[in-house]
Amino acid sequence: MSDNLANKKNPVYSVVAPVFNEIGCVEEFYNQVSHVMSSLKSTWELILVDDGSTDGSTDIILKLAEKDDHVKPVIFARNFGHQIAVTAGLDYARGDAVLIIDADLQDPPEVMLDLIAKWKEGYEVVYAVRRKREGESWFKLFTASAFYRLIYRITDVKIPLDTGDFRLLDRKVVNVLCDMRERHRFLRGMASWVGYRQIGVEYDRKERFAGKTKYPFSKMLKLALNAITGFSYFPLQMATYLGFICACISIVAIPVVIVLRLSHQAALLGQATTLIMVLFLGGVQLITLGILGEYIGRIYDEVKGRPLYIVSRAPDIPNTSIRRKN
Ligand code: UDP
Numbered sequence: 001m002s003d004n005l006a007n008k009k010n011p012v013y014s015v016v017a018p019v020f021n022e023i024g025c026v027e028e029f030y031n032q033v034s035h036v037m038s039s040l041k042s043t044w045e046l047i048l049v050d051d052g053s054t055d056g057s058t059d060i061i062l063k064l065a066e067k068d069d070h071v072k073p074v075i076f077a078r079n080f081g082h083q084i085a086v087t088a089g090l091d092y093a094r095g096d097a098v099l100i101i102d103a104d105l106q107d108p109p110e111v112m113l114d115l116i117a118k119w120k121e122g123y124e125v126v127y128a129v130r131r132k133r134e135g136e137s138w139f140k141l142f143t144a145s146a147f148y149r150l151i152y153r154i155t156d157v158k159i160p161l162d163t164g165d166f167r168l169l170d171r172k173v174v175n176v177l178c179d180m181r182e183r184h185r186f187l188r189g190m191a192s193w194v195g196y197r198q199i200g201v202e203y204d205r206k207e208r209f210a211g212k213t214k215y216p217f218s219k220m221l222k223l224a225l226n227a228i229t230g231f232s233y234f235p236l237q238m239a240t241y242l243g244f245i246c247a248c249i250s251i252v253a254i255p256v257v258i259v260l261r262l263s264h265q266a267a268l269l270g271q272a273t274t275l276i277m278v279l280f281l282g283g284v285q286l287i288t289l290g291i292l293g294e295y296i297g298r299i300y301d302e303v304k305g306r307p308l309y310i311v312s313r314a315p316d317i318p319n320t321s322i323r324r325k326n
């Protein structure tokens with residue numbers, strides 16, 4: 001990949017990191033990234049997207065930006081969520097290669113060198129695969145593992161297993177992603193969907209440098225639902241399958257009940273059987289309605305056409321077309 005010749009102002013590498021209440025991490029993160037990127041002898045920028053932090057991380061980001069021109073702060077008006085923060089980072093990134101990395105140092109910045117090496121070999125998407133995860137609860141490990149395998153089975157896009165958003169994207173891929181303005185985003189799925197030459201690089205996921213996870217179970221569930229609804233109709237099709245199964249059972253049951261009645265057997269009598277059947281079918285119908293609701297809610301959100309995020313402060317980038325932000 002050639003250095004950016006067309007526009008000398010654009011850096012070769014953009015590092016994009018979402019920050020949400022990471023006061024204990026953000027400075028050390030900057031130090032480590034800056035150390036790794038300076039060793040490359042190429043131009044680079046670090047886009048720190050502040051996702052509505054309330055713990056003072058914003059001030060640290062702004063101070064870092066004052067001290068070092070490489071740092072470009074994008075400050076959100078409120079918390080919009082990790083996936084949206086990364087999206088804003090991609091919108092503002094100008095590099096030929098864009099590296100997405102968490103700001104809590106769970107993704108070691110030195111692994112970026114391995115990603116860059118693969119990019120130089122000609123791969124457009126280089127994703128980091130978690131070989132080991134340190135310092136995370138069994139619950140997180142179990143749910144994450146189950147989540148990746150479920151998504152792999154039921155979605156139409158083969159999203160690599162045990163892969164988060166830590167990855168390198170070539171400018172071509174970033175441009176495509178910036179044009180995909182869906183609201184309920186699952187970026188790793190979107191990056192797989194794009195295609196191009198993709199490859200994984202293994203790494204050991206570290207413990208958080210400081211603070212606690214910003215992904216409680218409710219946010220994980222939301223991400224999982226976005227992944228499933230964004231890349232699969234399987235839940236909708238399940239309603240059809242369940243309908244067929246119930247219809248088949250009833251067709252078989254009708255002659256059985258008639259024969260039993262004619263032979264004066266006392267089988268299947270009583271209210272309990274009826275009650276259980278009504279509750280069972282009611283449950284299936286409500287679940288199906290809920291699934292429909294998940295999809296309809298997402299359609300409604302798309303139709304409203306609100307901006308994906310609201311920025312209260314962002315770098316003034318001359319001569320670049322900041323991608324459509326809504
Ligand atoms: N994050 C964010 N907005 C959120 C939640 C998280 O920008 O609403 C950032 C967070 O600061 C971190 C990254 O996303 O840099 C990953 O979050 P976290 O480490 O909490 O997730 P985990 O690694 O536990 O899955």
Ligand code: MG
Binds near residue numbers: 102104106208213
């Ligand atoms: Mg983390």
